[in-house]
Amino acid sequence: MSEAATQDAVNASVEQPVIKMRGTGVNVFYGDKQALFDVDLDVRQHSVTALIGPSGCGKSTFLRCLNRMNDTIDICKVTGEITLDSENIYAPMIDVVELRARVGMVFQKPNPFPKSIYENIVYGPRIHGQVSTRAEMDEIVEKSLIKAGLFNEVKDRLQEPGTGLSGGQQQRLCIARAIAVSPEVILMDEPCSALDPIATAKVEELIDELRVNYTIVIVTHSMQQAARVSQRTAMFHLGKLIEEGPTDKMFTKPDHKLTQDYITGRFG
Amino acid sequence: MTDMTADKPAASTGPARSLLKVGERTRKRNAAEKRFRMLGLAAVVFGIVALLGLMTSILSNGLSSFNQTYIALDVYLDPAKLDKNGNRAPEDLRKITTFTVQPLILSAMQTMLEERELAAEGVNAKQAAALISKEAPAELRRYVIANPDQIGETVSFDLLASGRIDGYFKGRVTMESAALDRNISPEQLMLADQLKQAGLLELRFNWAFFTAPDASDTRPEAAGLGVAILGSAYMMLIVLVLSLPIGVAASIYLEEFAPKNRWTDLIEVNIANLAAVPSIVFGILGLALFINFVGLPQSAPVVGALVLTLMTLPTIIIATRAALKAVPPSIRDAALGVGASKMQAIFHHVLPLAAPGILTGAIIGLAQALGETAPLLLIGMVAFVREYPGAPPEGFFDPASALPVQVYNWTQRGDPAFIERASGAIIVLLVFLLIMNAVAILLRRRFERRW
């Protein structure tokens, strides 16, 4: 990301930070074990928020709270409040399907459906009733693939299985699949940890482009990646949010020694 | 060792432990490996030999049942005997008995022998007519009732030869054994040889074996699998229609929706146990529940099918749950991640991926059910049934037999000709199983080709 763009983004968020999602007093329990303690974290609109911290500190857990993927784990219990556009997503009348259409997710391991590239993309919009005719489907496939920077590589083999692509292409296909349902927020859990450096660079570039239209929360183990793609960074340790702030401040003069130590690689 | 400070690494000076020398441990390990390989090979060879032995025995005994000896005979359908009133009224015709018809065959035989100048010493006309099956009069009677306009004509029939004559041409009956046999004499066999030379007697493919109903002890040559095949087909149909949806629905619920608590643990253990319950126990259950309590008819395919469904369910549930478990969780995450509901994730993604496994389980369950005998004996399916069950769905409640029960039944009969029939029935059963497996493989391919 260029210097100027960073500056713009920072300025934008300084001028009028719109809070897209806000966690207040979030506690998460897996059975008797508490994985998150009283986390308060804001996610700003049209910016990339990176979650960092040593393994097992609860980054994925927090991320999965944001679209209620934790609901699929029987023993998982969430207390506190998380809002999307000021509406509590844990309110009783909330429909998780609706929520997940607005808060999409990309996983650590690329997980395309074992179907054609075309089917992979069309599936989400179709179950949400966003497309019905062949023309609409063709359009959404093309648009999503273009946005994910994959169109030129796969336009001749849309009917071939998505599982036949390379790892990096698969991950961008998963991003295209998430984009296809027009979410407002995209959650990414270590999206590059299974990719080689070149594929990683492409995905990072893509994330930077997507920021213009979407709000992105990304978990990453790579400090360089956090520095390259994010505007804000949140540091977790042992289930607690240690500190949160603009990425360049976090990487130059963090408030906490823990953050300093982690960023400089002294533990984690 | 290389010296870290030296400019050039020194070459290793001679091996302290040579790789070329085989040590004691290595020898022992290699020997153990070799022993294990030989043991495994021996086990495989033993299995193949046993299978080959089984197949040879069944095929050598049973293949001959697919051929049957027929005797060509021109029978004069005498109106004086068949229709005394001469008006071809159906009521009158229905009164014709096999006793009325028997003399017609006798005289036809007599005429034929005279015309062809065939004779064997000490074989009178009655004994000559005994070359023909006791089933023949019944066949003739049916023909007359179906074609009353043929009365008064001479009609050519291919009539079944009696079981002993059939056995003679298949090598089961010899001159020596005939000499000791009350039912047949060597002279009759000689006459049969003459008939064969005259081209009046021949072995032909035995379609009736697949279509005819069972026959009584004295006429093994007429016994067929028609009722048994139909009964088995009806049962398989019901078992499939009941056990696949119930089994899959139960598995999906248990695997994907049910809370994990003591109750579901209990259910799980019980399903596993149910798969190990001896099949005869299911027969007793069927007898008590479906026949005595519900009051369904005995020997009916529907009862057999219900019992077999109970037996098949655990197999299908276990296989389906294994197949569902084998679908990677990342697929579920992917579907839920784009906003699919749990149902959509399961039906659009998990189930299609699990389908090959589910199908295999279902086919294995069905194959087990097809070969199951014990529970069917208990619910009366071993009865001697000559009437075909009606068309479904009413036919599901008519008495019927089943393939494995028919095999069991025939092995209990006195006449050695039934052993041949039983082996033939086993071959048919095996062919059905092979077809089911082929269908399973085809379906699996079909499903896999979709992505």
Ligand SMILES: Nc1ncnc2c1ncn2[C@@H]1O[C@H](COP(=O)(O)OP(=O)(O)O)[C@@H](O)[C@H]1O
């Ligand atoms: N499905 C689960 N069941 C039980 N405990 C879990 C589960 N998922 C995560 N945890 C626990 O929650 C804590 C936080 O995990 P996670 O959020 O995955 O960490 P991170 O992503 O930061 O490495 C860990 O101690 C982990 O053991």
Ligand SMILES: [Mg+2]
């Ligand atoms: Mg994680």
